[in-house]
Amino acid sequence: MRQVARKQFILWTENYPQQSGMTPDYHTHTNYSDGISSHHSYLNQASYACIDELGFSDHFSILDSKWSVKAEEIQQMQNHILTIKNMEELPVRIRFGAEIDFIPGQEKNIQALIQNLPLDYVIGSVHFLNSWNFDTDPQNFEGRNIDELYDQYFNIVRRSINSKLYDIIGHIDLIKKFGHYPCHDPSRWHKKLIRSLKQTNSVVEVNTSGLNKPCKEFYPDANFITLCFHSNIPVTLGxxxxxANQIGQYFPLAKEVLKKIGYRQVATFHKRIRKMEAL
Ligand SMILES: [Zn+2]
Ligand SMILES: [Zn+2]
Structure with a gap:
């Protein structure tokens, strides 16, 4: 496993110079939610992938979803992360995060869930349009008006930002995942999001997993990241x-894109306090 990961890492980095500056990976899922690797596997892999700060961000949801951490396992998982955090001579800094679904109308319940966890940061994500999980169940896209779906999706994302529940907005344009695009210029949605991000002082995640999906690009795309840069909206990496062997996937490329756009800093979090560090 380690050898395969090392080979993959060489592939990602061979065309890029050695990474400099802070490299956090704040978006990882372990076998407590829908990932298949343990916390320790991630920890072992992190230094191969040149990660400086590793954030565990398993799914938590107020919905009864099969991919979220089970209520009866939350305490055990929490103890596990705190034990790792207290280990001596760790190769990377560890952060306790969570990816928490935004469900319109459930803000108070989400707030209660967040308050019960000793988190360093919270990623807010939209995976549902009403009860449809468009992230894992793509069939419903067929025959639908894509412009309307984009409208619906970005309205919910904007509500998630305006809720101020979250430190980081996860995969902000996830609706493009399966390669469905609207007829209209998406900038009308983007401008509204930028306004909300600015007003709430939110951080945007550059999520590299989109390169492996039919959309074949980061979430969000370079145009949106450029809009964020010109509005002084901070970014972080996930x-x-x-x-474990997906940790830091495509990060050399992501850092190069960010630097070309003009970013010189990346956001990190400790106990929900943001710090900007050299990229
Ligand atoms: Zn995720
Ligand atoms: Zn997600």
Whole structure:
């Protein structure tokens, strides 16, 4: 496993110079939610992938979803992360995060869920349009008006930002995942999101997993990241790894894109306090 991961890492980095500056990976899923690797596997892999700060961000949901951490396992998982955090001579800094679904109308319940966890940061994500999980069940896209779906999706994302529940907005344009695009210029949605991000002082995640999906690009795309840069909206990095060898996937490329756009800093979090560090 380690050898395969090392080979993959060489592939990602061979065309890029050695990474400099801070490299956090704040979006990873372990076998407590829908990932297949343990916390320790991620920890072992992190230094191969040149990660400086590793954030565990398993799914938590107020919905009864099969991919979220089970209520009866939350305490055990929490103890596990705190034990790792207290280990001596760790190769990377560890952060306790969570990816929490935004469900319109459930803000108070989400707030209660967040308050019960000793988190360093919270990623807010939209995976549902009403009861349809468009992230894992793509069939419903067929025959639908894609412009309307984009409208619906970005309205919910905007509500998630305006809720101020979250530190980081996850895969902000996930609706493109399966390669369905609207007829209209998406900038009308983007401008509204930028306004909300700015007003709420939110951080946007550059989620590299989109390169493996039919859309074949980061979430969000370079145009949106450029809009964020010109509005002084901070970014951080997430691989959305579901197994340890995906940690830091495409990060050399992501850092190069960010630097070309003009970013010189990346956001990190400790106990929900943001710190900007050299990229
Ligand atoms: Zn997600
Ligand atoms: Zn995720």
């Amino acid at each position: 691989s959305d790894a579901h197994e």
